[in-house]
Amino acid sequence: MIKTPYLLFLGDAPDQLAAKVAQGIKDWRPENAVGQFRLPGCGADVKLQDMTLEEAKAAGARTLVIGVANRGGVISENWKGVLREAMHLGFDLASGLHNLLRDEADLVAVAEATGCALHDVRVPEVQYPIANGVRRSGKRCLAVGTDCSAGKMYTAMAMDRDARARGIKSSFRATGQTGILITGDGVPLDAVVADFMAGAVEWLTPDNDADHWDMIEGQGSLFHASYSGVTLALVHGGQPDALILSHEPTRTHMRGLPDYSLPSLEDLRDVSLRMARVVNPTCQVVGISVNTQHLEEDAAMACLEEIEGRMGLPTVDPFRQGSDRLVDALVALG
Amino acid sequence: MIKTPYLLFLGDAPDQLAAKVAQGIKDWRPENAVGQFRLPGCGADVKLQDMTLEEAKAAGARTLVIGVANRGGVISENWKGVLREAMHLGFDLASGLHNLLRDEADLVAVAEATGCALHDVRVPEVQYPIANGVRRSGKRCLAVGTDCSAGKMYTAMAMDRDARARGIKSSFRATGQTGILITGDGVPLDAVVADFMAGAVEWLTPDNDADHWDMIEGQGSLFHASYSGVTLALVHGGQPDALILSHEPTRTHMRGLPDYSLPSLEDLRDVSLRMARVVNPTCQVVGISVNTQHLEEDAAMACLEEIEGRMGLPTVDPFRQGSDRLVDALVALG
Numbered sequence: 001m002i003k004t005p006y007l008l009f010l011g012d013a014p015d016q017l018a019a020k021v022a023q024g025i026k027d028w029r030p031e032n033a034v035g036q037f038r039l040p041g042c043g044a045d046v047k048l049q050d051m052t053l054e055e056a057k058a059a060g061a062r063t064l065v066i067g068v069a070n071r072g073g074v075i076s077e078n079w080k081g082v083l084r085e086a087m088h089l090g091f092d093l094a095s096g097l098h099n100l101l102r103d104e105a106d107l108v109a110v111a112e113a114t115g116c117a118l119h120d121v122r123v124p125e126v127q128y129p130i131a132n133g134v135r136r137s138g139k140r141c142l143a144v145g146t147d148c149s150a151g152k153m154y155t156a157m158a159m160d161r162d163a164r165a166r167g168i169k170s171s172f173r174a175t176g177q178t179g180i181l182i183t184g185d186g187v188p189l190d191a192v193v194a195d196f197m198a199g200a201v202e203w204l205t206p207d208n209d210a211d212h213w214d215m216i217e218g219q220g221s222l223f224h225a226s227y228s229g230v231t232l233a234l235v236h237g238g239q240p241d242a243l244i245l246s247h248e249p250t251r252t253h254m255r256g257l258p259d260y261s262l263p264s265l266e267d268l269r270d271v272s273l274r275m276a277r278v279v280n281p282t283c284q285v286v287g288i289s290v291n292t293q294h295l296e297e298d299a300a301m302a303c304l305e306e307i308e309g310r311m312g313l314p315t316v317d318p319f320r321q322g323s324d325r326l327v328d329a330l331v332a333l334g
Numbered sequence: 335m336i337k338t339p340y341l342l343f344l345g346d347a348p349d350q351l352a353a354k355v356a357q358g359i360k361d362w363r364p365e366n367a368v369g370q371f372r373l374p375g376c377g378a379d380v381k382l383q384d385m386t387l388e389e390a391k392a393a394g395a396r397t398l399v400i401g402v403a404n405r406g407g408v409i410s411e412n413w414k415g416v417l418r419e420a421m422h423l424g425f426d427l428a429s430g431l432h433n434l435l436r437d438e439a440d441l442v443a444v445a446e447a448t449g450c451a452l453h454d455v456r457v458p459e460v461q462y463p464i465a466n467g468v469r470r471s472g473k474r475c476l477a478v479g480t481d482c483s484a485g486k487m488y489t490a491m492a493m494d495r496d497a498r499a500r501g502i503k504s505s506f507r508a509t510g511q512t513g514i515l516i517t518g519d520g521v522p523l524d525a526v527v528a529d530f531m532a533g534a535v536e537w538l539t540p541d542n543d544a545d546h547w548d549m550i551e552g553q554g555s556l557f558h559a560s561y562s563g564v565t566l567a568l569v570h571g572g573q574p575d576a577l578i579l580s581h582e583p584t585r586t587h588m589r590g591l592p593d594y595s596l597p598s599l600e601d602l603r604d605v606s607l608r609m610a611r612v613v614n615p616t617c618q619v620v621g622i623s624v625n626t627q628h629l630e631e632d633a634a635m636a637c638l639e640e641i642e643g644r645m646g647l648p649t650v651d652p653f654r655q656g657s658d659r660l661v662d663a664l665v666a667l668g
Contacts, residue, residue, distance in 0.1 A: 225571075
């Protein structure tokens, strides 16, 4: 668990895209971010107040989050002075970069001297159990995709926001680096050892109030040759009551696999439901989220309408339209 | 890769069952074992010549394999003298125990001083790639089970033996600790980090002669809530041309999951084939292996006949009958 709120470190980000983790925190958990810290030449701006370390400390920030991705995911020598100074002021550090804070000897030395924590959210910090498959109280929703990067995290974040807005008990459950940094907690599922994947998901989505929903961040695809095992562990560890099908309609092949075409939404529905019912016989597919960012408005609306007519399920782009119709579908499950 | 042949260390095994790794090596790769080493009070005997370290060395043994499992998987202090002495004589050590050789400071010190290798086969020794899904030359056979521990390893070992006996090019591909120790090579799939599972299986079963069969050791079950993700990574990384369904007919619930009943063989066939065809559209289910060890001969034969009639596929217990009819089915695929 990463201590909130954060000061978001944008460093010398070359452009806005490089700061997408910081932008995600700002968009989804603005209450977790008291300000941003930029170095000279920074090309990103997430429209938070620029603060010095001292100002952020005074404003209550407890962790400096590296909200910027370098080429190669390295921890730049340019950043080191700020990172060390932050620890001397009492900040923990958190990072989702490939290169780990804990592998930087100078940062480790300061962390040990100051007692500050170094959170590398790509690396599990918990010894997860083997899954036991026992039914848990509370309800769970999982987005499964025709492909990777089809909008599953966005869908779960939007459903969590829109559910809470109408007073429904809900928790977003992060399973990837960005989601963990946004919410301060979660499981970096792609870095968990194979035997413990499903157990990690059970650990992440424990017993809860009968009317509480876990909105579980999906990963990969049951049809993606590289990552399908991770997805099946999510389906079986997550015990979903409700599945959302996620799709990106302009994709011409599976991400990173030029020889593989995407499955149909019908195939995704049938296979996902078959696998989910192994652990939860009452699981239902309740809706479809389509990421239409690469379509013009008219084409996007036509696409959503065609899919809704064909599949007979509420179909939305949560970014354009919000996820209220998907939340309605959860409520209708009772 | 572990250097063969081995001297099999049975230590102070309380009974024969505790020496099942050694027994597996003796049964499946007798050419890999020059003898056995037993401590006073050892209750196991795999019917190899008892040898001192010096005798085994003279007979050509290169690795001392810990072929015995203690309660808790620990490395007994009683064994340490022999293990250290073996390294001084030039033996590498290999172990599949939970507790690792590399975590024993005294063994590490001798290994460093002598240059001997410590192989902990529970821990991956390779940085596996992300799977790329590209079709590979050669043919692959994978056993998938209604449950864990349904006889999948035995089936693949028997098919490899029986195929080679008739001059068919074949390699057993180990994916678990026992298989790795038996053959000296393989991937400890349950210990691989999630993102790299399917890539590890691709790495294990590379391009080969067009008429060569990889007999891939199966793991878990697509229907096992704890381990299904590992199984799907095997199906997608393995690109099987042929699937064998494995079943243990007396199981009353999924292993370790008292609330879960086993899927039918029909369900296993349909789901496995659907998932395998994502990566290999020509994949076929070609036969069934049934582990009838808990049935009397008459009941076993009746069980095999019933399943064969119902499923319309060659059905054998490879332990009772050999796997020739399954190999016939591979040959019939062309």
